[in-house]
Amino acid sequence: MLRMAFRSVLADKARFLLPTVAVMLGVAFVSGALLYGASVQASLDRVQPDFSVQVTPYTIDKPVPADLVGKLRGVAGAREVRPVAEGRAFVVDKDGSLVGPPGLAGGVNFDAHLNLVGGQPPKDGNEIAIDDWTAGRTGFKAGDQVRVVVDGNVRTVRVAGIFSVQDARVAQGGTLTAFDDATARALFAKTPGSYTAINLTATPGTTDSALAANVRAVLSKDLEVITAAEIRKPGADGKLTEILLVFAGVALFASIFLVANTFTMLSAARAREHALLRAVGADRRHILRMVLAEAVLLGVTATVLGYLLGVGGAASLDALFSVSDGPPVALQVFSVWPVVAALGVGIGVTVLAAYVPARRAAAVPPIAALRTGLPPTGKSLRRRNIAGLVVTLAGAAATAAGAESQDLIYLGAPLLLLGLIILTPLFGVGLTALLRRPMTRVAGVRGTLAVENTRRNPRRTGTTASALMVGLSICAAVTVPIASVGAQDERLADTGDSADIRITAVDFADIGKDTVGKIAAVPGVQAVTPITPVSLGFGRDWLSAAGVDTSTIAQFVSLDVKDGSLAGLSGGIAVTSKEADAHKWTVGTMLATGSPIVAIFDAPEGFRYDALVSASRAEDSRQPATILVKAAQAGSVRAEIRKALDNPTLVVQTRAEYIESVGAQLDLVLNILYALLSISVLIGALSVVNTMTMSTLERIREIGLLRAVGLGRRQVGTILRLESVIIAVLGAGAGLLAGCVIGAVAVAGQSGIPVVLPWDRLGLFVGVTAAIGILAALWPARRASRIPILTAIQSGTE
Numbered sequence: 001m002l003r004m005a006f007r008s009v010l011a012d013k014a015r016f017l018l019p020t021v022a023v024m025l026g027v028a029f030v031s032g033a034l035l036y037g038a039s040v041q042a043s044l045d046r047v048q049p050d051f052s053v054q055v056t057p058y059t060i061d062k063p064v065p066a067d068l069v070g071k072l073r074g075v076a077g078a079r080e081v082r083p084v085a086e087g088r089a090f091v092v093d094k095d096g097s098l099v100g101p102p103g104l105a106g107g108v109n110f111d112a113h114l115n116l117v118g119g120q121p122p123k124d125g126n127e128i129a130i131d132d133w134t135a136g137r138t139g140f141k142a143g144d145q146v147r148v149v150v151d152g153n154v155r156t157v158r159v160a161g162i163f164s165v166q167d168a169r170v171a172q173g174g175t176l177t178a179f180d181d182a183t184a185r186a187l188f189a190k191t192p193g194s195y196t197a198i199n200l201t202a203t204p205g206t207t208d209s210a211l212a213a214n215v216r217a218v219l220s221k222d223l224e225v226i227t228a229a230e231i232r233k234p235g236a237d238g239k240l241t242e243i244l245l246v247f248a249g250v251a252l253f254a255s256i257f258l259v260a261n262t263f264t265m266l267s268a269a270r271a272r273e274h275a276l277l278r279a280v281g282a283d284r285r286h287i288l289r290m291v292l293a294e295a296v297l298l299g300v301t302a303t304v305l306g307y308l309l310g311v312g313g314a315a316s317l318d319a320l321f322s323v324s325d326g327p328p329v330a331l332q333v334f335s336v337w338p339v340v341a342a343l344g345v346g347i348g349v350t351v352l353a354a355y356v357p358a359r360r361a362a363a364v365p366p367i368a369a370l371r372t373g374l375p376p377t378g379k380s381l382r383r384r385n386i387a388g389l390v391v392t393l394a395g396a397a398a399t400a401a402g403a404e405s406q407d408l409i410y411l412g413a414p415l416l417l418l419g420l421i422i423l424t425p426l427f428g429v430g431l432t433a434l435l436r437r438p439m440t441r442v443a444g445v446r447g448t449l450a451v452e453n454t455r456r457n458p459r460r461t462g463t464t465a466s467a468l469m470v471g472l473s474i475c476a477a478v479t480v481p482i483a484s485v486g487a488q489d490e491r492l493a494d495t496g497d498s499a500d501i502r503i504t505a506v507d508f509a510d511i512g513k514d515t516v517g518k519i520a521a522v523p524g525v526q527a528v529t530p531i532t533p534v535s536l537g538f539g540r541d542w543l544s545a546a547g548v549d550t551s552t553i554a555q556f557v558s559l560d561v562k563d564g565s566l567a568g569l570s571g572g573i574a575v576t577s578k579e580a581d582a583h584k585w586t587v588g589t590m591l592a593t594g595s596p597i598v599a600i601f602d603a604p605e606g607f608r609y610d611a612l613v614s615a616s617r618a619e620d621s622r623q624p625a626t627i628l629v630k631a632a633q634a635g636s637v638r639a640e641i642r643k644a645l646d647n648p649t650l651v652v653q654t655r656a657e658y659i660e661s662v663g664a665q666l667d668l669v670l671n672i673l674y675a676l677l678s679i680s681v682l683i684g685a686l687s688v689v690n691t692m693t694m695s696t697l698e699r700i701r702e703i704g705l706l707r708a709v710g711l712g713r714r715q716v717g718t719i720l721r722l723e724s725v726i727i728a729v730l731g732a733g734a735g736l737l738a739g740c741v742i743g744a745v746a747v748a749g750q751s752g753i754p755v756v757l758p759w760d761r762l763g764l765f766v767g768v769t770a771a772i773g774i775l776a777a778l779w780p781a782r783r784a785s786r787i788p789i790l791t792a793i794q795s796g797t798e
Contacts, residue, residue, distance in 0.1 A: 008270075008294055015697070016294075018690040019262045019350075020302045022255035022683045027306025027346040029248035029679055032313025034338035037241030039314065048166060049228040050113050051082070051199035052208040053215055058224050063194030066185075068219075072198060075214045077206035084197040085109040087188030088509060089177040090649055091130065092147040092154075093138045098648050100134070102507035104174025106167070107150060109184035118142050119161030122180045127160035129178040131170050135162045148177055149649045150187050152505070152512030152623055244317070247676040250474060252349050254680045257467035258687040259298075259353035261460060263291065265694045267361035278366040287362040295354035296347055303346030307339065381458065385426050392419025399741065403748040413742045417473055420734050424462030424469070429455060431730050443722060446715050449706075450722035453695075461727055464691040468684030468731030468772070469738070471677050472765055476739025477746075478673050483758035484747040486666040493662045494655075496606025497556045499628035501638050502658045509649045511624045519629060522644050524637040527555045530624035534613060536573070536593055543579065545611035547618020556628045557607050563587050564599035566612070572598035574612040681768075684731060688776040692724050696780040703784050704793040717781035721774055728773030732766055 055072070057064060066083065073081045089107025091099040098105070110121045110129055119142030122128050128148060130140060140146055144159045167176050179187065188196055202211040208227040216225050267274070274287050311333055396419075398412030420427075432455040439447030454461055503519065505511050511530075520528045532547035550566050553559070559566070562577055564587040573595045575585060580600045589597045595613075603609070631637035634654045642652045653661065696703070703716055740762070744755045 008290070015262065015266060015694060016298055018686050018693070019255075019259045020298055020305070022258045022686050022690075023252075023299060023302035023346055023350055024306040024309060025679055025683060026248060026252035026255045026349065027303050027342050028309035028313050029251050030245065030345050031307045031310030031338045031342040032317055033241055033244035033248055034341055035310060035314040035333075035335060036317040037244070038335050038338065049231055050166065050201075052202040052206075052228055053200045053212045054226045054228075054231070055198040055200070055215060055219065056196070056224050056226065058222055060190075062222060063190045064196060064198055064223065066193050066195060069195075069198060071218060072200060072215065075200070075211070075218060077203050077211040077214050078200045079203040080201040082111055082113070082199045082201075083109075083195040084199055085181070085184035085188045086196045087184075088150070089175075089179075089187075090149040090509070091134055091138070091175045091177060092149065092648055094140075096648060098149075098506070099138055100174045101172075102509060102649070104169040104172055105177075106169050106174065107148075107177045107179060107184065107188065109181045110163075110178035111181075114163040114165050114178055116161050116163050119159070122160045122178060122183075124180055125183040125186075126157055127180070128157050129161040129163050130159060131167070131176045132162050132164045133170050134175045135159075149509075149647060152510035152515065152647075152649070154647050244676070247679070250470060250677070251679040251683055252345055254467045254470040254683040254687070256349060256353040257463050257470075258683060258690055259295075259350055260357060261463045261467075261687065261691055262694065263295065263354040263357035264360070264460065264463070265691075265698070267291065267357050268698075270361075274361055275366040284362040288358050291358035291361050292351055292354060295350045295358070298354075299347035299350030302350065303342050306346060307342045310338070310342065381425050384422060388419050388422030388426070390419075391415055391422060395419050396741075399745050402745050406746070406749050409742065409746055409749070412745075413477070416742065417470070417738050420473075420738050421462075421466045421469065424465050424730065424734060425458035426462075427734055428458045428461040428465065428727075428730050431733075432726065435726065439722065443718065446718045447722060450719045450726065453699075453719070454723050454726045460691060460695070461730065464687050464727050465731035465734065467687035468681070468728060468769070469735035471680030471684050472732055472735035472769065473739040473742075474680070475674065475677050475765060476736045476762065477742040478677075479670065479758055479761050480740055480743025480755070481746050482666050482670050483761070484743075484753055484756040485750075486663045487756045488753045489662045489666070490659050492606035492608070493659045494606070495604050496608070497604070497628055498558075498630075499556050500631045500634040500655055501629035501641065502653050502655070503627040503629065503641070503645075504625065504651050504653075506649050506651060508625070511627065511650065512647075513623060515645065515647075515650070516624070516627060518644050519627060519641055522637065522640045524631050524633055524640065525629055526632065527552055527630040529553050529556055529628050530615060531626045531628065532615060532618035532622050532624045533609075534618045534622060536591075536611060536613070543573075543575070543611045544609050545573070545613050545618075546607075546609040547613050547615045547622070547624075549615045553612075555630060558604055560602040562600045562602060564597070566599050566601075568598035569612060570614045570616065572596045574599035574601055576600070576610050577602050579610050681772075685772045685776055688724055688727055688731075688772060689779070691727065692720060692777050692780040693783075695723075696720065696784045700784075700787060701793060703787065704789050704791070707789045708793060713785035716785050717777070720781040720784060721777040724777035724780075725770055725773035728769045728776070729766075732769035736762060736765060 055064060055068070064083075069081055069083050072078060086106065086108045088105055090102065090105045093099050114129065116129070117132055119129065128146070130146070135141065140159050142159055142161055145156055146159055147154055147156050149155075163178065165176060167174075170176055178184075185192075185195065190196075200211060200215065202208060208229060212225045212227050219225065277287060277290075278284075392415075395412050395415030395417070398408050399416050400412070402409030402412055432451045436448065436451045439451050441447075443450070503511070503515070516528055516530050519525060529549050529552035530547075534545045534547055536543040536545045548569075550569050561574075564574070566574055573591060573593070575597055577600055580586070580597070585591075585597055585600075587597055587600060591597065599612075601612070629637070629641070638652050638654055645652070706716065707713075740757060744757075747753055747755045
């Protein structure tokens, strides 16, 4: 049977081509995701912490006393104790841009673990040392002048030395800037005479956990002890691999329909062949094993090709998700787990998809199969429709309940999608019934034939449409929530304040305390006010507070004071009416923070703070996060502010630019999701091509007879194109309906966010689907129209 299966695959290799491509794409996605994840993790694993135990404060505003260093040197098992003063330091390149991603810009005190490869260690606050990767990509060398941004302020310093280091930030494309010990402590430590952490290295024979236990025994409770193993725990890269595998699973799920359709149509076309095998002694099990062997051969071929394609796919994923021009990731070409996973999903998905068609092929009795070229296809859909209706209703109920409990969406959404997949033959019958008259009026007999041909085999039509439906439903399901959140964020950004210009820092970096003064001195600036976020704790609750300048905040934010006065904010706290009602607070109530409530106010919805404190109080521990500016000529004043600040960590935006940037961030996320889902949509398109191609081969004689009675080549092509468009529209309609419902319910479960249906994007999906339908029929139509009429009529295939 294996030999026959091999010969059968070779004989029908053209029909097996598209299923192989579909599974190959799914396998490539899986293997590429796993290879990329393994490569990134291997790169990070090579960057091992150069310590065994680290002592840090539980909260970032607490110091690590310098006198603790001597105390820890006496701890049993400690070979080396190294104090660390660490924070954020941004390097500015020769073009005035930041080097590397802002989130990976580090600064540290220079010590022996940094291996000098050129120059010398920094001696004072006018010198720094930079890592060799940063030096290589910027062209800086020892002796050069370079600008760095620390604590929100730009300073020009001399590069004293260049060092190499095994640091996770540098490995991911970031920078590490080293200062002399005194300067680093002044810049990064919270209080004089302190550090931000202390690193300890264990003596030979002492485990990290044993050293950690010894350290904990001599520390106070406000300091945390972390082992190197705990720091090395997989983080975002492992999560990214999991997300990629989810999208790969969607692509493989879509390929199941294509493979199933192929084997169903092949089994029907080869019914006589199977009957002859039964007649000469083969039983049902032999036929079943032969068809499944064909599936295994297809799966093995797709797996091998898919794995090779996945190696290239891993490089594409590296380019897609790379955030910088950091050291290249050494991509792994071979790894045991990706190979096993590729074989498992490639062969497993193919065999799973072919199993039901194989059972149907084995169940056809020899006499019935020999009676005609094709077995009957008119089996009742009643049971399938009932099952589909039950599953759809259950999924719809669970999805609707997801508005109250988000966890139910994870159950309801797959059930709803599965139910609609089961019901697609019924939807196909209904759609063709609706389209019969308009198609006849528009395209005449060609439209009638296209509708009837689509209606002839509703199972096949439904299965083909389902492959396209899967990808489009998820596209819609992610588009609706992101569009809704984006519209909400843009509305809040537009209503929160009335500033003409807004200054923020990249990646929540610090804004220098003298920035407000520099902005106020710019000609054309009418008013300026800083906003400093502060978290206020009282008991087990927290308030999100803003430190504001009471003399200027009213020019930017419409504050409606219900009780009390903001004039007393220097000695107290103002809270919103919502928080006051929730906690039964009134003016004069003394909070656990030790401050009284001096005012109760209402603010615009876009002003996302629950309380107000004075700017002076907030800036004791924090720096401004946002600076608001009033200016008559926002465009020209913005340019002057940028020139005056000359700080690449600061983002200066007009009101319109800020509102646009809020939506742009979500658009970037959405485009990445579309890129990941495009494989599923492509497989759906291949499913339409596959069905049209194989149905054309089945109907060679029918096409020949139509040509014989006067139908031209173009008319035959039109019929096939209309059939393809009907199938594509069926998949798009069901998919977009399911996706919009799921997405809308997900949004409805989020308080205060109105559901927004992005008609422009949904219309684009419909347009793309129609284009898929037209393009999918091009090759089958061209092939069908070129078959000689006599050859087609004499064909034994009907």
